Amino acid sequence: MGEYEGELESVRVARVLREEIIIGDREPGTRLVERDIAAAMNVSRLPVREAIKQLAAEGMVIAKPRSGAVVRQFTLQDIDDFAELREAIETLTFVLAAKRHTPEGLAALREVIDRQRAAVGADDLRAAWSASSDFHILVTQLAGNAMVNEMVAGMAPRLRWIFGHHEDLAGMVEAHEAIFAAVEQRDTERVRGLVIDHLESGRQEAIERLNARTMWSI
Numbered sequence: 001m002g003e004y005e006g007e008l009e010s011v012r013v014a015r016v017l018r019e020e021i022i023i024g025d026r027e028p029g030t031r032l033v034e035r036d037i038a039a040a041m042n043v044s045r046l047p048v049r050e051a052i053k054q055l056a057a058e059g060m061v062i063a064k065p066r067s068g069a070v071v072r073q074f075t076l077q078d079i080d081d082f083a084e085l086r087e088a089i090e091t092l093t094f095v096l097a098a099k100r101h102t103p104e105g106l107a108a109l110r111e112v113i114d115r116q117r118a119a120v121g122a123d124d125l126r127a128a129w130s131a132s133s134d135f136h137i138l139v140t141q142l143a144g145n146a147m148v149n150e151m152v153a154g155m156a157p158r159l160r161w162i163f164g165h166h167e168d169l170a171g172m173v174e175a176h177e178a179i180f181a182a183v184e185q186r187d188t189e190r191v192r193g194l195v196i197d198h199l200e201s202g203r204q205e206a207i208e209r210l211n212a213r214t215m216w217s218i
Helices: 009-023 034-041 045-057 076-100 103-121 125-142 146-163 169-184 188-217
Strands: 061-064 068-071
Touching (some): 009 034, 009 045, 009 146, 045 061, 045 068, 076 125, 076 146, 076 169, 076 188, 125 146, 146 188, 169 188
Antiparallel strands (some): 061 068
């Protein structure tokens, strides 16, 4: 059975639209036209409408009465707000992962980094972004805290969208390698410092992308 076997139409539409938004196929400010999406995905307009409601609840889309919905446009304040929250939660998850990891968990994390490095070597931008995101998700699982997992799951799409489009792909691999080594050694203080620096780098890249988008839209 495939990963999405038996998936509801509305769930499928939401999943596809969410991924298109995250990877940049649907840019901020783009209108989501129910009729066009329904035709492209071979569904009726009802599951499209339900999918858009779900994405609005997740903060990915802004639903406007009588004028449809548009992909959300993030502001500098949004980036700073998310960065503050991300630093608090992800620093905790990486420290907990350093304390609680298992050999199996480390092996899985090693595989993700190797996959990320291979994607960078193949100049596969989207695969590198995906592997980078998987690195953070897996660390959250290694932290072994169900409440943290629940919180991160709710934030993950927006975090991938805002902070996941790295330009320095090779530098991102090396940052993950350094964090992996500190986690493996259970060096929580080093983990804390590396993660804070890593997340700040992501915040600065997000600000640069926002500024570039603003300049192009003038």
